[in-house]
Amino acid sequence: MSDAGMDRRAFVGDLVAACLAAGGPVLLGVVRMAEAQGTDPGAYDASEHYYGIGIDVAKCIGCARCVAACKIENDVPLEPTYFNTWIERYVLRTNGDVEVESPNGGLDGFPPIRREGEVLRTFFVPKLCNHCANPPCVQVCPVGATFITRDGVVLVDDSYCIGCRYCIQACPYGARYMHPEKHVADKCTFCYHRLVKGLVPACVEVCPTNARVFGEVEKRVTPLARFLRFNDIQVLKPNLNTQPKAYYANLDGEVR
Amino acid sequence: MPQQVPRLIAVFVIAIGTLVLARRFLVPETFGEFGHYRGAAVDSIAARPVKFAGRQACAPCHGSIDAQRLAGHHRDLACEICHGPAASHASAPLSGKPEIRRERALCLLCHAFDPSRPTGFPQVDSVTHNTRIPCMTCHAPHAPEPPVTPRECSACHGGIDRQKAVSHHATLRCTTCHDAPESHRQNPRAVLPTKPTDRAFCGGCHSGMPPGGLIPQVDLERHGQPYLCWQCHYPHFPEAGI
Numbered sequence: 001m002s003d004a005g006m007d008r009r010a011f012v013g014d015l016v017a018a019c020l021a022a023g024g025p026v027l028l029g030v031v032r033m034a035e036a037q038g039t040d041p042g043a044y045d046a047s048e049h050y051y052g053i054g055i056d057v058a059k060c061i062g063c064a065r066c067v068a069a070c071k072i073e074n075d076v077p078l079e080p081t082y083f084n085t086w087i088e089r090y091v092l093r094t095n096g097d098v099e100v101e102s103p104n105g106g107l108d109g110f111p112p113i114r115r116e117g118e119v120l121r122t123f124f125v126p127k128l129c130n131h132c133a134n135p136p137c138v139q140v141c142p143v144g145a146t147f148i149t150r151d152g153v154v155l156v157d158d159s160y161c162i163g164c165r166y167c168i169q170a171c172p173y174g175a176r177y178m179h180p181e182k183h184v185a186d187k188c189t190f191c192y193h194r195l196v197k198g199l200v201p202a203c204v205e206v207c208p209t210n211a212r213v214f215g216e217v218e219k220r221v222t223p224l225a226r227f228l229r230f231n232d233i234q235v236l237k238p239n240l241n242t243q244p245k246a247y248y249a250n251l252d253g254e255v256r
Numbered sequence: 257m258p259q260q261v262p263r264l265i266a267v268f269v270i271a272i273g274t275l276v277l278a279r280r281f282l283v284p285e286t287f288g289e290f291g292h293y294r295g296a297a298v299d300s301i302a303a304r305p306v307k308f309a310g311r312q313a314c315a316p317c318h319g320s321i322d323a324q325r326l327a328g329h330h331r332d333l334a335c336e337i338c339h340g341p342a343a344s345h346a347s348a349p350l351s352g353k354p355e356i357r358r359e360r361a362l363c364l365l366c367h368a369f370d371p372s373r374p375t376g377f378p379q380v381d382s383v384t385h386n387t388r389i390p391c392m393t394c395h396a397p398h399a400p401e402p403p404v405t406p407r408e409c410s411a412c413h414g415g416i417d418r419q420k421a422v423s424h425h426a427t428l429r430c431t432t433c434h435d436a437p438e439s440h441r442q443n444p445r446a447v448l449p450t451k452p453t454d455r456a457f458c459g460g461c462h463s464g465m466p467p468g469g470l471i472p473q474v475d476l477e478r479h480g481q482p483y484l485c486w487q488c489h490y491p492h493f494p495e496a497g498i
Contacts, residue, residue: 044302046290046298058374059374060374061366061370061373061374061377062370062372062373063365063366064365065337065365065366069308069336069337069341072307072308072340072341073306073307073308073341074304089372090372091372109365109368110370110372113371113372116371119371122371122372123372123374124372124373144287144292144293144294145293145294146293147291147292147293147297148291149290149298150290150291155297155298155301157293157294157297157301158297159297159300160284160293160294160297189301192298192301192302192304193301193302193303193304193305193306194306194308196302197306199306199308199310200310202307202308205308205310205311205334205336206308206334206336206337207332208330208332208333208334208337208366209332209377210332
């Protein structure tokens with residue numbers, strides 16, 4: 001009997017301790033949340049935006065200024081295997097063959113086309129992360145280090161990524177790579193650091209022919225909305241249901 | 257209450273408490289703020305430095321160049337395509353100057369002929385288009401135009417004008433070599449412009465300058481004597497075979 005009484009007293013002590021241990025952090029968290037929400041209200045509000053990019057293939061001249069600017073703006077390693085955006089040259093032959101090339105992402109120009117007589121059509125296609133609304137890369141990340149922001153941009157948390165490479169495998173567009181110094185996955189961020197300051201991504205900034213159009217997907221007043229209304233829009237690999245937000249105009253059926 | 261129930265409850269409470277504690281220390285603070293990720297990552301990515309200032313940034317200080325650009329064929333080109341990233345220059349202009357690239361390669365990035373480029377985009381064959389001269393000699397980079405002879409001559413001398421335009425004498429105005437009075441245009445046959453008359457005229461540019469410049473030099477005393485220069489060279493297309 002007295003034994004049981006001791007136990008009960010001990011138990012109550014345990015209970016109080018456990019409650020403190022469990023409840024303390026919760027309380028702390030609540031306080032922190034309240035603080036976070038109180039920060040500067042005039043600043044950038046992610047929930048007011050939802051971004052996408054339009055690409056007019058018929059306007060691209062393959063000058064690769066976008067590739068060069070992107071590497072500078074985002075400190076992408078210069079080696080020819082790391083690109084947030086790159087230019088592909090398509091050559092459609094009269095016999096139905098399709099040749100796709102992107103030597104150094106297009107940065108050093110393209111070699112002359114061989115057998116010019118057998119060319120049906122040839123054009124450039126700029127590529128980048130499609131910032132899918134239903135991204136396979138985010139689904140496979142085991143730790144939540146890659147994610148969609150509220151404004152629709154797919155980002156990598158480079159201090160949380162464990163470098164497992166699942167997302168690189170999962171991306172059907174080949175838009176991700178392993179950063180050789182940071183040893184984490186890296187990719188196009190839509191120049192998120194520029195967006196929050198009201199600037200457009202660096203690639204859009206330097207495009208000389210307006211082949212790249214940036215803006216909001218849903219609001220009707222931005223250049224992108226106009227682009228979407230006035231062009232026949234395609235996306236890459238629509239059958240995968242990734243719901244890309246890189247919208248291509250004048251895209252040939254051969255482009256993947 | 258059976259004795260084991262409170263014990264079990266105690267065990268559960270302790271286990272849950274440990275879990276909550278572990279979660280508190282292992283899961284980053286802002287994880288789950290907006291979704292299944294660290295909310296603070298968004299801020300750290302947003303805080304990366306900007307290197308391209310954007311095309312609006314240059315106008316306040318370089319207004320006249322910007323106005324030129326907007327009125328010309330290069331209206332869609334950002335300054336920083338040619339001058340490189342200039343955010344640091346735009347915020348502290350005296351601490352560093354953006355690069356200025358004057359070589360032909362800069363222009364040829366976009367204008368070299370390439371069959372994959374969309375038809376209609378102005379392209380030149382870099383091997384034959386005025387090879388020895390920097391592009392800027394004939395086309396102002398901020399407001400490029402294909403140079404044209406004043407219409408007052410090409411209206412009637414179209415053939416000569418077109419020939420000269422693609423020749424090595426493209427930069428020379430008609431009036432450099434011909435004094436054409438206004439009345440020649442009203443009454444062309446009655447009032448004729450002058451034509452060069454002696455070898456010294458061509459020698460004014462083609463001899464007596466240090467070698468290695470843009471204009472090829474000849475020895476006026478010996479070269480082609482005793483004939484007039486245009487007995488061998490057609491002045492409107494001087495590189496034609498002799």
